[in-house]
Amino acid sequence: MTVLTVVLATVISLAPSLLPRPSVVQGIVTGLFVVAAPALLRLVVSVRRRRSGRTPPPERPELRLPVALVGGSAVLVAAAGAHRWQNRLREAMSVPPLDVRYWIEALTIATVVAAVLLSLPRLVHVLSRRPVAATVAVMSGIGIATVALSPGETIDTVSSPTALSAGLSGGAGSAVPWNRLGREGQRFVSLPAEGSPIRIYVALSAAPDPAARAELAVDELRRTGAFDRSYLVVTVPTGSGWVDAAAVRGFETRWDDDVAIVAQQYSDLPSWATFVLDRGAAAEEARALVTALRAHLSTLPHERRPTLHVYGQSLGATGATAVFDDIAPEPCTLFLAGPPAGVRTAGASVLANTSDPVVWWRPSLLWSPPDLSHARADAPTPPWLPVVSFLHTTVDLLTSLETAPGHGHRYSDDQALCTTTAR
Structure with a gap:
């Protein structure tokens, strides 16, 4: 036996x-x-x-x-x-x-x-x-x-640049100094760019609560002239505060110097730890930021209001969808990349790979197949097997980022394009 x-x-x-x-x-x-x-x-x-x-x-x-x-x-x-x-x-x-x-x-x-x-x-x-x-x-x-x-x-640190433009958090005139951005914020504002990017990042330690951090983000956007641009993208980070460089590059390529991007950190733990210990933090932080932004936009003449978009990848997708709990998103205003299984995707522009274990993994995978109706087939899909698929998907989570862009949990510039609307 x-x-x-x-x-x-x-x-x-x-x-x-x-x-x-x-x-x-x-x-x-x-x-x-x-x-x-x-x-x-x-x-x-x-x-x-x-x-x-x-x-x-x-x-x-x-x-x-x-x-x-x-x-x-x-x-x-x-x-x-x-x-x-x-x-x-x-x-x-x-x-x-x-x-x-x-x-x-x-x-x-x-x-x-x-x-x-x-x-x-x-x-x-x-x-x-x-x-x-x-x-x-x-x-x-x-x-x-x-x-x-x-x-x-x-080794995993970001060197302080010699100079940052005024359009970046940590730059000239910013209320958030470089050493208060945190590692992920420093990475975000230091990403290569053409033109005059506006990137605002409010780290978890920058203010005592979500509402205060949201007000600081609005002040930073006002300082940089972000509300004079046509597009404003709220990017909800992953659990560690990471913002995908490919998404930033995609939005800035799509709209050039007519877009501003703002991110507000809700945790500095790894995404899996935040998902297990405090998954509601992403939703709370995203709601606070978008509520503050909507309040400020309502004071502007209608013709001068930038179009507001919300983007979230991985655990950040849970926060991005929570912004629309009370209203339905208009077409192409909600972008989700690699949303975890079970996240509501109705009305969103979704980019998900069938090879992404984050899209598969949830406890019910033990006894029922995953919902891949919103995912694109980027590679052969294994058959679902009770218990076995759950075990192997759990293992695949460990290497989900060790793939070429466009596979697994790595997404490329096209996640900023409104190409797929989930049913």
Whole structure:
């Protein structure tokens, strides 16, 4: 029974994914599945035995070899299918095809992961009897993790430019100094541009609450003359405060120097953490900003009011749609890119890839297929399988940004075009 469980776990780990899967990820997934499946089987058998009071029938040694041969054949067939599927994805996404080295690396990593996981109970038992060794092991692990994470925090910064134009937050006359923009705000205003861009960014630390940050954003827009332009784009950032450079480039290419872009940060955590811990923050911040903007626009003569557009990508799409809870968006005023599954898209201009795991992932994926009616087919779409699709989509979330633009959760300049209206 254990052999069959390991075979089934290996086959499931090789099921079709949404995105090309690196050998390291494939190896880790297979190793985890191979260890977790027998453990789950033992748990189920143990529970059933306690309830029924029956002892399981003894294993039949003469069946081990036939079962192993059949199981090995099944794994080889699954691996061949995975090889073909991965190469189909790679061809669609202009990624080099797999070779034998890929499977050697994946097998090696799977073996190491399985061996480490299987040895953990024994290691814990040994360390529990030696407190000093346990303390040294824990402190060493913390030290290694700290060293591994420190370089990313140090390198991932934005250098202060020698000069910023008055149309940018942090520039001449701005009420938001450069060192108060935060990393994502600095990236946003420093993006390459032609002409005279107006980009306003209000960081989370710039004011104490959403309403105060919104008023600061309006003041900055007024200072830069943004309300004299024909188009005003509110871009709702992702959970970390990131604004997609491709979207900014797309809007500024589409409307040249006749557009102003404003973003207001609602969190500085990774998007997944904000989604889990405080997903309502995006909606609250977006409503505050758009409410303040609408109030100011109502004071302007109708012929002088810029057209207001709202854009959101990923978690930012949840905030962008919340702006229109009380009114329906007019055509091409609401732009969504890669909206998470379940986000209301009616009346919006939507750009979503069928290969984007963010578009797929939601708890109901365990038992029902995803709604891809608003997505464009950018690559082969794997069949939906109960539970299995949920597991693989969860894994694909980890590499959703490691693709070429136009695939996965990476979108290009065309997300600023009103080309698709969701039904």
